[in-house]
Amino acid sequence: MRDTWQDFIKFFTSLKLTVVLLALSIVLIFWATIAQVQLGIWGVQEQFFKTFFVLKKIPGTEIPVPVFPGGYFIGGLLLINLIAAHVYRFRFTWAKSGIQLTHAGLILLLLGELFTGLWQEDxxxxxxxxxAKNYSESFRDQELAITDKTDPDFDDVVVLPDKLLAHRGAVQHSTLPFRIVIRDYFPNAVPQSRDQVPANAGLPQATMGFGRDFTVIPLPLSYRQDQSNLAAALVELIGPGGSLGTWLLSAHPFVRPQPFEYDGRHFELSLRFARNxxxxxxxxxxxxxxxxxxxxxxxxxxxxxxxxxxxxxxxxxxxxxxxxxxxxxxxxxxxxxxxxxxxxxxxxxxxNPSWMLPYVSCILMMLGLLIQFGISLFRFTGKRRAAVGAANTATATPAATAA
Structure with missing residues (x-):
């Protein structure tokens, strides 16, 4: 058991592990830079850096498999490697205080990047x-909103995030008198008039509202920074007495919220960018x-x-x-x-609750480098002064002897 623990410690404190992780980081950054042409900044962050593994689909299937370690995996191991090396190899001394402070700043910088990736919202x-507005909207995330507009002074809104819509299925909320069933979902689609597409095209059809005259054409996901994916969903509402109808919803600005009445209450259905x-x-x-x-x-x-x-x-x-x-x-x-x-x-x-961490970490690393440089300079000047004093002494001694 002790040998296993020692091997474990030796692995995570190894300088070889540091070199390998840095080499993998270089490859990951280079690959992500090339992929940014097709994926854009947001796509690269999600697929390469804000993940434990870079996933690729098996050709001809929708099955993703890991092909390379991602940013969370490499950065996490680097953080563990740095902390473990300090705990088990280094001892605090004033002579090494600058290096300790510099490494503490580096650890804080890695933690700051992790917290930013987890907590930052745009x-x-x-x-x-x-x-005037009291809300902002997401750049990418979208949501299904069911708005109860019965009260003229207050809107009661129930929202379903797009991640939940993508799984389809049924949802029952305690404030709604009906069940929401997601029949189909498209991460990116454009509205199209029904008379402009063949009747046998297999596109979603609705029985209520906008979907009686329009359908949607699915599109590939776009990762360009200047383009947004506009989702669409086919939603059926089911009450205690049966189906209330099927609505086709789209996040496209062309599509307005679709009103309907049920059980003496006025509702609106819409697919919109997530609000904060x-x-x-x-x-x-x-x-x-x-x-x-x-x-x-x-x-x-x-x-x-x-x-x-x-x-x-x-x-x-x-x-x-x-x-x-x-x-x-x-x-x-x-x-x-x-x-x-x-x-x-x-x-x-x-x-971004952790926005101050990069500044603090950079200050710590700067101070650490200055302190270590000052200690080395002080040692160097001390040795030079001692060497000059010894040389002067050696020169003066023969002269005194001769006298």
Missing amino acids: YQLRLDVGQ YKPFSLTLLELRHDVYPGTDIPKNFSSRVRLSQPDAHADREVLIYMNNPLRYGGLTFYQYQMDSASGYSVLQVVR
């Missing part, structure tokens, strides 16, 4: 001039797109917004422009896109 907030509600709202007061005189070169993009949160007594105007975001409520609002001709601005909304 949304977008599109505002027209004069419009907050207890405060932003109102776009003014947007500016300035260019350098005599050119079309952009000089400035800015949005002047009003931040309002009555329960926190917050009511102020804020100017958001490049490199000058708004930070409030644990969120950071960046100027992301703008169309001054159409009169709207898009803010990128980021939540």
Whole structure:
């Protein structure tokens, strides 16, 4: 048992393991850089770095198999290797304090990247001039929303995330008088008029709302950063007395929420980008797109917004422009896109609880390197001073003897 434990410790503290993991990291980064042409930034992050293994499907099937270690796997082993080496090989001494501090910063940097990958959330907030919103929308994730609009002063909304829709099946929520059955789901599809496709094309058909005149054409998933996948779903609602009908839903902006009535209540069905509600709202007061005189070169993009949160007594105007975001409520609002001709601005909304860790880790590593360099310089100058003193002594002794 002791030999097994020693072999285990020897493996995780080995310098060879460090070299192998660094080599695998180089290969992974190179492969991901090449794949970014087809997958885009988001796709590369999901398939190469925010995963334990890079998966590829067996040709001719939908079965994924691991073909290479992913970012979580390599980074996790590097972190374990670094910590284990310090615990079992290094002892704290003032002579090595700079190295210890530098490695502590490196450990914190790896942890910061892990926490960022797990906790960071990215949304977008599109505002027209004069419009106020208290929610932002996801760039990629979508959701099925069932909105009870019976009360004129309040909307009661039940949402199902797209990950749940992809598994199809049935869902029963306690606030709804019917069951939701996902008959079909398409991660990316475009609406098409039924009279423009053959009747025997095998495309989804609905009995209610938008789907009576339209269908959807499935499309391959897009990983381009400037394109969004627009999901579609075929949904059947089943009450105690049987089916209420089948609706075709799409996240395409062309498709509006589809209303229906049941049991004396008014509902709406929609497939939309996932929303993140907050207890405060932003109102776009003014947007500016300035260019350098005599050119079309952009000089400035800015949005002047009003931040309002009555329960926190917050009511102020804020100017958001490049490199000058708004930070409030644990969120950071960046100027992301703008169309001054159409009169709207898009803010990128980021939540990252670990955003300070990279800065702290870099400061620790800088201090560690400076301390270690100072210790080495002090030792070097001390040895030089001693060597010069010894040389002077040796030179003076023959002279004294001769005298």
